[in-house]
Amino acid sequence: MLDKVLAEAIKTGRLTVHYPTGERRRYGEGSPDAEWVIKDAAAIPRLIRDPWLEMGETYMEGAWDAPKGLALLLEVLLRNIPEDDAPSLLRNIGRYFEQANSRAASRRHVAHHYDLDESLFRMFLDREMHYSCAYFERPNVSLEEAQVAKCEIIRRKLGLKAGQRVLDIGCGWGGLALHLARAVDVHVTGITLSKEQHRVATARAREAGLADRVTFRLEDYREHPGLYDRIVSVGMFEHVGLPHYETFFATVRERLAPGGLALLHHIGRSGGPGRTNPWIRRYIFPGGYNPALSEVLPAIERAGLKVADVEVLKFHYRYTLREWQRRFQMRRAEAVRRWDERFARMWEFYLAACEASFAIGDLVVFHIQLARTLEGLPLTRKAWYAENPEPAGLAERI
Amino acid sequence: MLDKVLAEAIKTGRLTVHYPTGERRRYGEGSPDAEWVIKDAAAIPRLIRDPWLEMGETYMEGAWDAPKGLALLLEVLLRNIPEDDAPSLLRNIGRYFEQANSRAASRRHVAHHYDLDESLFRMFLDREMHYSCAYFERPNVSLEEAQVAKCEIIRRKLGLKAGQRVLDIGCGWGGLALHLARAVDVHVTGITLSKEQHRVATARAREAGLADRVTFRLEDYREHPGLYDRIVSVGMFEHVGLPHYETFFATVRERLAPGGLALLHHIGRSGGPGRTNPWIRRYIFPGGYNPALSEVLPAIERAGLKVADVEVLKFHYRYTLREWQRRFQMRRAEAVRRWDERFARMWEFYLAACEASFAIGDLVVFHIQLARTLEGLPLTRKAWYAENPEPAGLAERI
Numbered sequence A, B: 001m002l003d004k005v006l007a008e009a010i011k012t013g014r015l016t017v018h019y020p021t022g023e024r025r026r027y028g029e030g031s032p033d034a035e036w037v038i039k040d041a042a043a044i045p046r047l048i049r050d051p052w053l054e055m056g057e058t059y060m061e062g063a064w065d066a067p068k069g070l071a072l073l074l075e076v077l078l079r080n081i082p083e084d085d086a087p088s089l090l091r092n093i094g095r096y097f098e099q100a101n102s103r104a105a106s107r108r109h110v111a112h113h114y115d116l117d118e119s120l121f122r123m124f125l126d127r128e129m130h131y132s133c134a135y136f137e138r139p140n141v142s143l144e145e146a147q148v149a150k151c152e153i154i155r156r157k158l159g160l161k162a163g164q165r166v167l168d169i170g171c172g173w174g175g176l177a178l179h180l181a182r183a184v185d186v187h188v189t190g191i192t193l194s195k196e197q198h199r200v201a202t203a204r205a206r207e208a209g210l211a212d213r214v215t216f217r218l219e220d221y222r223e224h225p226g227l228y229d230r231i232v233s234v235g236m237f238e239h240v241g242l243p244h245y246e247t248f249f250a251t252v253r254e255r256l257a258p259g260g261l262a263l264l265h266h267i268g269r270s271g272g273p274g275r276t277n278p279w280i281r282r283y284i285f286p287g288g289y290n291p292a293l294s295e296v297l298p299a300i301e302r303a304g305l306k307v308a309d310v311e312v313l314k315f316h317y318r319y320t321l322r323e324w325q326r327r328f329q330m331r332r333a334e335a336v337r338r339w340d341e342r343f344a345r346m347w348e349f350y351l352a353a354c355e356a357s358f359a360i361g362d363l364v365v366f367h368i369q370l371a372r373t374l375e376g377l378p379l380t381r382k383a384w385y386a387e388n389p390e391p392a393g394l395a396e397r398i
Helices: A002-009 A043-049 A051-060 A070-080 A089-098 A103-114 A118-122 A143-158 A175-183 A195-207 A242-255 A278-284 A293-302 A316-330 A332-338 A341-359 B002-009 B043-049 B051-060 B070-080 B089-098 B103-114 B118-122 B143-158 B175-183 B195-207 B242-255 B278-284 B293-302 B316-330 B332-338 B341-359
Strands: A013-018 A024-029 A033-038 A165-169 A187-192 A214-218 A228-234 A256-269 A306-313 A363-371 B013-018 B024-029 B033-038 B165-169 B187-192 B214-218 B228-234 B256-269 B306-313 B363-371
Touching: A002 A013, A002 A024, A002 A043, A013 A070, A033 A070, A043 A051, A051 A070, A051 A278, A051 A341, A070 A316, A070 A341, A089 A242, A103 A195, A118 A332, A143 A175, A143 A228, A143 A256, A143 A316, A165 A175, A175 A187, A175 A195, A175 A214, A175 A228, A187 A195, A195 A214, A228 A242, A242 A256, A242 A293, A278 A341, A293 A306, A293 A363, A293 B293, A316 A332, A316 A341, A316 A363, A332 A341, A341 A363, B002 B013, B002 B024, B002 B043, B013 B070, B033 B070, B043 B051, B051 B070, B051 B278, B051 B341, B070 B316, B070 B341, B089 B242, B103 B195, B118 B332, B143 B175, B143 B228, B143 B256, B143 B316, B165 B175, B175 B187, B175 B195, B175 B214, B175 B228, B187 B195, B195 B214, B228 B242, B242 B256, B242 B293, B278 B341, B293 B306, B293 B363, B316 B332, B316 B341, B316 B363, B332 B341, B341 B363
Parallel strands: A013 A033, A165 A187, A165 A228, A187 A214, A228 A256, B013 B033, B165 B187, B165 B228, B187 B214, B228 B256
Antiparallel strands: A013 A024, A256 A363, A306 A363, A306 B306, B013 B024, B256 B363, B306 B363
């Protein structure tokens, strides 16, 4: 039965399947060239019934393997068997409830993922613990370099100057806040809902001697008061949920001082509205959603914010995730010892599924620059891409 | 009565009004500092009843003047008395019918404006007759330079290479098509609905010795067949109309070859959906509409096109229009001789009203890069902003 489905579906790339019966079948031609070793026959009817939930579950159970690479296998499957996720009326109602992230639900959802032990994230992230898409000027720069480049392009797009107050909504373990405070003499307030992130970020600011200029708070974006010259939010908007977009942007507008500027960095869908993969929703990001641009813009406009620029970062997250996977694999045995085999398989499936979605261009990262008013903004983008990136404001400090 | 309205409204900038009674009143403080000399008392009740239609009509009739500058006066008024144009349900229905641009209506609307004598446009446009927003690297570059820079940034965003077929939807008098064909060894097909533009563009291609590589056709975008590597559309989307966005983008997708890339350049609203100013609709652009990004994106996504980049050109059209007005004023007497005083006042009001809308940032230009697939696109925008813009493809030709 699976044989029939694959024979019909696989048109792009090649897939070699080893069935539990010992049979080997080849589908399609050319590249990518993936391999799928199905060990447990009981997985097959489940995969046919609900492929995009059961791929993850059966992998976690050890029912199959992908000897040439998990992301590669998922890429071939995704290229040929698109997720049926266009929102119908019924699905829209489902989307609404899945993403009804009240303050209590948000705390629960954040704890589910981000309160996992710091040591897990240390296994695969860069030194500074940036848990979001890096910026690769070329595909072969190191992850460390690419994460610094990401912080620098954000700094440039924010036009950061000494003396400014910066709010970082969803600050993670503090990597971006610390980078900005090192580059420019600004005061940064980072907020997170994860106790673990808050603990780690606070300790890092102290160790870096930046505790007087970098503050971290355990707060919901809906609770945090204050007025800021710059607001940045990297990889947090994915947890806001469609029903809360208007509140999110109204909050950004309210927190922005006159002449203020914000940069929103989030994963989005390039092909229009959809629905979060059910496996990801269950195991990795409950309440999460990666919106299409058409789902974000109405809320921005209604909040009275102006879109000043939209960059679409296309394959940067593919490279980021590939490197995270490589690092995770190097320390996989540790993860199995600390948790168990099932957890390690869950984690590698999560990284691989995301890599595959970015590889085929279904997912991208949007960099949306927002302003209260367009007046005073630079005429062109040239300064963002100039060589010799002298950090803005450094001159004023020396 | 007008005195009371202005006394309450003017909070930003200063306005000095000379009333027909001989009274002089000053409202507000600071800059911009505008002056309004109302000569005909009969204009006042009309201005209060329907300001954004009657400003233009009473100006055309010579009922008032703005000795310090028409755009400046309109800027102060717009900053303090925003157009009430948020679309309600009723207004939405109105918007729909105003913009129902069937093929026949499109021909009529295009003829209304673009079939005006070539000599009129020669009075204020640059040498190459680019009738759209230029790209000012600095506010003080010449219009000629800024129009070349516009063509070059478009060429770079299109990643134009020798041998490619390019479609220019709404080609005007052919300036962009000729520029691209001079810079790179490509074949460009330009389409327009204006007989006058078609005549002039065809003659220019012949005179430039480019008739073998640049073709102009008198055709609707909905009628033109063919497959193109690149599609560009500059300043034409404003005439498409909301009810036709899906058709427009479906057409772009259908005309794009695999791996194809398109660049859409159009005036848009930074503050969300609105309605075309009634005077502009009546006298200048029947059927025209400048959409918010939120009104354009759903149609792009539904057509199966991917947004690869969105630039928001903020004050470039302000500088462009200011220069067009300056040139028009230098040859105003000619315009009065060729047409009449009322026509000249209509034209200068049109240019000034647009300049004021761009000056306050209500109107902007969107540069939307679109692709059939994101694969193969450059990782960063750096190449677009590199110095020494060696035209792409030139190397292959030499």
